[in-house]
Amino acid sequence: MSAVVSRVQDLGGGTPERIELGAHVPGQEQLLTPAALAFLIGLHRRFEPARQARLAARRERQRFFDAGGLPDFRADTAAIRAGDWQVAPLPAALLDRRVEITGPVDPKMVINALNSGANCFMADFEDSTAPTWGNLITGQRALKQAVAGTLEFTAPAANGTPGKHYALKPFAQQAVLMVRPRGWHLDEKHVRVDGAPMSASLFDLGLFAFHNAGALTTFDRGPYFYLPKLQSMEEAQLWNDVLDHVEQALHLTPGQIKVTVLIETLPAVFEMDEILHALRTRIAGLNCGRWDYVFSYIKTFRKHRDKVLPERGQVTMTQPFLRAYSELLIQTCHRRGAHAMGGMAAQIPISGDDAANETAMAKVRADKLREVTAGHDGTWVAHPALIPLAREIFDERMPTPNQRHVLREDVLVVQADLIKPSLGTITRAGFEGNVEVCVRYLAAWLDGNGCVPIHWLMEDAATAEIARTQLWQWLHSDGLHLDDGTQVDFALLERALIGLPSKLADRMKLPGASRINEAIGMLDRLTHADDLAEFLTLPAYARLD
Template identity: 50%
Template structure:
């Protein structure tokens, strides 16, 4: 019997739904929804108000009301939880059964199981993903496929889960006729089913928290953690959360975010691709923030370098991990030269991170683990680098807003963005949230950068290095040119899904302001994969 006021609007074939969406788990979701939904909505309205202020010319700065928190040297966060003392290499990916086994067996220290940017949130993906983690924790995930056996190793990576962001709803589950928060849905099911089991095996319920824009959003998460631990009768502090600093406003709230979560904090992470996306989106009304080709917006440009240095200094000041970003490269079969060039890029990126003071890094493919691990083993002799205080760092607000990025806008760069946005959007609405593009494992962040750059170039009448203007007509022509090739780039997508992606991108470059998230826009198109019908385009 479903908990009173709770309705489930989709079904997942097989046993997963009955195992995961139990009455007691749904009652927990309902309790979280009724306690925290009004606060979530207030914080989302605050985001809109903050954006309107930026559009009117306001400048981002460190919050004056929390200066005492930043200036107080005494407070530190909780010590590392079991299994999180050494995080030198973390592998990330979605939660399908094969990926879970391969990632846990990869040799990386932790596996960030992703319900967010590398996942297309069909209801089957969400529920089956929870079931896969449930089985992995209980060591009952072994299976055979295509004549190959997948078996969990004796010492798998430590599991960390990334729920979806505060801005997303979970429309397939409603409480009192309102959709529940996608964040709380993902968090609640994993925590409720597994927290006690994890503690019993010497680990704990560990999370990555995405897309926050304000320290009050971290306070909401901390309140959720306190409520949840009490709800199931566990000691406060067993939860640990690493926050991805992947929005421009959050870069001005790093210390406050750690302070709000200090009993439950496991550090901060440089969510580099989403950070570039946010930098462009938040400064949408600023013509001086127009960026060149995506490939030229590297970690060495001013605003990115400042953000990294401040994050490391902030985390080590408060004795928590400063995690590096993703190496999206994947091995290139059949081309040794190209593969070596790709692996050299991984090495250079990881060397930059460890020598800057990062305590760990991200990879997207098990075969990259040894490269990253060898570099961190050579340059980080202890379990972390909390002792690297970076007291030399002085980052002002202007440094985080520095738009001096050298580079050009080229025909190749524009085509690359059109291709990435089309391929990923089409794949996403087909149920696949993580695809290889040009020998890189890409998720929603890449498509988001591509989308807002195309919008930005049209909005501000940018021109190619050849002098050709970037107009809606030019973008339309590229979309029509590239769309027929998308099914080769993203196998499994259908003509209808390519058409939807093409129409969506054409609509986006015509908007006064870009949409907040393509995942929010495209969510209704997943209905067909959950047993519903295609929705009419509202583009």
């Protein structure tokens, strides 16, 4: 595609600088103003070298794990873990977060989520948004209009019937808005500064903050962010430095921006105290990002034959290594005065089958009951219909706004508890299910859809990554067999891939149906590769737009 080049002044007021925008959608000039572009240039110039250093440290750490090393609590930060410090007081808007909803940033989703009755809405530029340029600009515009109170959406007409109109409820009835930018590992290929792609994290957070921080401050609503996929305290410190810079550049009160960090990588669970400490003037809590956490476990131990997990349906939060992760997070957060947020059950309501729907909802109830009983301060849902169910359970068991008084001093978690894999099996249905989820999700993602219901589970990049990395690890671990004795090998994968198009033939109205064959080819190459690709979305991003 041809580049659209804009010249803007650097933040320092020096000579004109060049920023290249590699795509264009109508109306983007209202967001990517000269002042906004200058702000983004300033973020890139100041923090890109540090980001690259952190990514290099990740690669070095993974080489240690690949050579047989194990993650553990750091000796050099023992004083932080032993110290008697707490995070800064939480703002009123974040004291009660018992039910949070998350989803992509398209206008209809933003309106429905803010109107949903949830306490908070995490608008997600990461795992549930395919980052086409159109999606990113549409999402930033939708959030800007939502903050201004002007967001409306009318669905397209169908069969001569006018489309449904969506509008925001009054501000006092809306969920508290939180925004999740993409992770440190992702570039924004459509924006190049000084010839280099900009960090997707800095683009997402920077553009949103530039346009909305002032209004949100006036409403005493932040801005508030969720920070994804951190692996170390140094990465948390980098975020803190970025947010200090943003506050200063936008004339915000120091500490005005509040964040919640998702503990969704295995290395990060050993540094939760340190992450809280690095962000202690602005952090509101930690979240059990369970699906990415399972994905990270597989990726971290990709070369460890003794750490192979069973099929993903058996890797539930009741497994000992995941229960240890959840309870340690609660204990750590509450000791420091921060919220310990629960994760998201992937089930969604099943229409037309009452028995199947009740089974699915029973799983959601059990999951939310486990969380509130353990001491979590809130939970996530992916569908508005699950909000009343989750709220009922938390209201009954948590009459206070949160449970930070539940210190869980009974919890004693050591390294072995966090790395011991769960027992289980690999069934043929589990193997073929992973193949189907990978292909269908990847096809939808390539078609611009980052959040896809498959077999009544809400699949996003995190859940698809579990399926993809499990396939790679199973296929590259000699001697694995299905529970029926069939050897797990590339012939088994080939049969599953060959049979998939006919299996999906009656569903060709599925999201991304036209890109099924492309997705099959990508999964075949990714699973055959000698090295596990770090993220599915990295090679897929090259094919997007």
